[in-house]
Ligand SMILES: CC(C)(COP(=O)(O)O)[C@@H](O)C(=O)NCCC(=O)O
């Protein structure tokens with residue numbers, strides 16, 4: 001038998017996925033640790049598509065998870081109870097996996113071929129579940145490819161890898177790639193005005209029609225009406241090639257990036273004729289032109305007697321960039337107007353996340369449309385073609401993936417590499433750690449992030465002098481990182497959200513720089529303590545110390561990157577930072593940093609449970625309800641994520657701290673809807689309330705908190721769904737009501753319970769179940785929860801959110817279709833002031849009837 005490996009949810013990229021089918025024990029069965037053969041286990045089954053352009057090769061490849069068989073009895077019982085059998089679930093052609101985006105310089109095509117070969121990406125088609133690369137008639141594997149290089153390098157691929165390239169039309173691929181991204185990825189599109197990036201949530205059902213403007217050497221303008229439905233309606237021969245060609249002649253630059261970099265130090269007023277030059281420094285108000293508007297690109301040079309050498313190459317580059325971007329923006333707008341299109345998405349190698357380019361295009365669209373049309377850009381813009389080629393494989397089943405089934409993760413290297421591969425792929429954790437050690441030291445000097453978009457770069461009218469801080473481009477010439485897309489077909493939208501489209505999990509938006517700075521400091525200062533706990537949880541071995549160190553470097557690098565460019569990984573809220581921290585821990589294989597702390601706290605709490613239950617039994621209904629809520633709030637003090645709390649723990653045992661916290665409880669709490677909740681639960685006067693049908697309790701920390709919906713993966717000292725059945729079984733020894741409920745819910749299937757009456761009659765009991773929520777973070781984004789929780793939630797009429805992470809950092813403003821109770825103690829002074837105008841350790845008991 002193979003020991004089951006925790007949960008089946010595939011949210012984390014760091015957990016090994018095992019195919020246990022046909023597993024067999026090799027050698028002696030009596031051995032303590034016999035060797036287990038997993039004949040069907042393959043590391044990653046990969047599928048690959050390419051876009052081979054003139055300067056970059058873009059790769060999109062997919063690695064699939066095998067679904068692991070589960071013999072978890074709890075899960076089976078819960079599934080039966082909730083009616084989730086395979087019958088009412090969609091059958092997924094894919095089982096979940098990861099979509100990776102990487103790029104190489106075309107001039108270094110050999111590195112790309114080595115990468116494909118070492119990862120065996122070209123052999124993806126030989127397994128029995130093949131849905132991607134076919135075997136051609138001559139026996140060669142076939143890989144989908146687009147871009148000119150698919151023709152140019154076809155022989156090289158055949159020679160080096162023995163694969164044939166199946167060429168896909170570039171325009172088809174661009175559109176398919178754009179459609180996939182816009183439908184499947186939240187915050188894929190953003191606007192960029194005057195240095196400010198803002199993500200736009202596109203409604204899947206209201207995407208078409210739109211104008212796709214692809215700026216390569218030339219420019220194509222494509223009206224997109226649906227999947228596979230598009231028409232090239234216009235274009236212009238003045239594009240990226242024009243900028244690069246003219247720029248090279250005029251400045252002697254050796255590369256496109258060098259020319260672009262030069263523009264960042266330029267001042268176009270020395271070259272362009274501005275409205276102010278004509279009107280003696282004044283605006284031309286009557287037709288709405290500010291003095292800084294360009295009246296004529298390069299116009300100033302006609303009236304001056306200077307030769308080319310008399311102008312700074314920096315200024316020439318900027319004028320040229322402005323001229324071409326502005327022209328493209330204007331023609332795009334005219335075409336949008338022609339077909340009544342409101343949205344224009346820009347992509348192609350010319351843009352590469354360059355702030356001034358995007359600002360200029362946006363200004364043109366905004367100016368000419370008087371704000372009616374919007375220019376938008378795409379985070380994955382460089383990968384449209386490769387993604388489209390990938391989408392052209394039949395039967396992969398990715399076409400109808402939904403936003404909530406994709407989770408984007410930014411692995412360790414993301415802060416430095418931005419999707420670009422440096423050197424050979426990393427084979428194992430050890431190489432990863434060495435890379436981290438080496439790269440962080442070198443990386444800061446080689447590819448330290450340079451801010452691309454200091455706010456207000458372009459100023460009013462979009463044509464002021466850029467005031468760039470950074471004179472150099474990032475090494476990958478892109479301010480945006482693309483992560484690894486985790487495909488988790490089992491994730492669903494929480495069905496009790498009143499309006500999923502309006503739902504925003506984060507209460508604190510870190511786009512605000514002072515917020516970001518504050519939380520950056522909190523998380524950085526907490527790091528040494530977290531590393532200590534993580535290392536101790538793995539026995540304090542040398543290996544764990546090395547991993548701990550690499551984790552700290554990786555997480556600090558992410559924080560530093562996000563400080564410079566808060567939008568680098570998409571829209572950033574506090575919940576994303578807290579989750580990133582847990583993901584980083586998992587990446588360095590810290591399975592559960594607070595394991596022993598949780599155990600200790602659970603034991604201490606269970607030891608006093610009998611007394612507490614007796615006390616509760618002796619109370620009136622009303623006092624009991626109040627005591628229960630007080631208990632939940634007071635117990636929220638068990639929080640190893642809060643600096644203030646961790647300091648408290650030096651001063652006493654957890655039970656002492658809990659008692660102190662209980663004794664200090666004084667109503668009214670800072671937010672206190674208890675009376676309304678009491679009336680709902682107990683009624684008033686003779687009016688008996690309608691009993692709830694199902695309550696979902698989103699439990700938080702280990703210790704004395706009550707239980708039900710719990711994390712799938714560990715995060716800080718939060719209890720997980722795996723741990724709960726044992727805790728419930730232990731608690732059930734002290735309480736018949738709990739025991740009967742747990743039995744009815746199938747929770748005690750394996751547990752040895754000392755029952756007082758031995759009765760098996762639980763027909764009258766309300767079942768108590770444990771479901772996992774699908775996350776591994778102290779916060780919860782209810783747009784992406786486990787299918788198990790989604791099924792349980794359909795019949796729920798009360799949800800109780802416990803703790804700061806789930807009830808304050810996220811979901812404080814969330815509206816539900818059913819009743820909601822949000823309970824937390826605020827263990828951070830700044831948050832208390834901001835959110836409830838109170839103080840640290842104040843409590844929140846917010847009751848909201850169904851909306
Ligand atoms: C990580 C947490 C959200 C966990 O709180 P919980 O949900 O357990 O109540 C919280 O500890 C937190 O916001 N900590 C950082 C703030 C601080 O140290 O003050």
Ligand SMILES: [Mn+2]
Nearest residue numbers: 700701718778
């Ligand atoms: Mn917690």
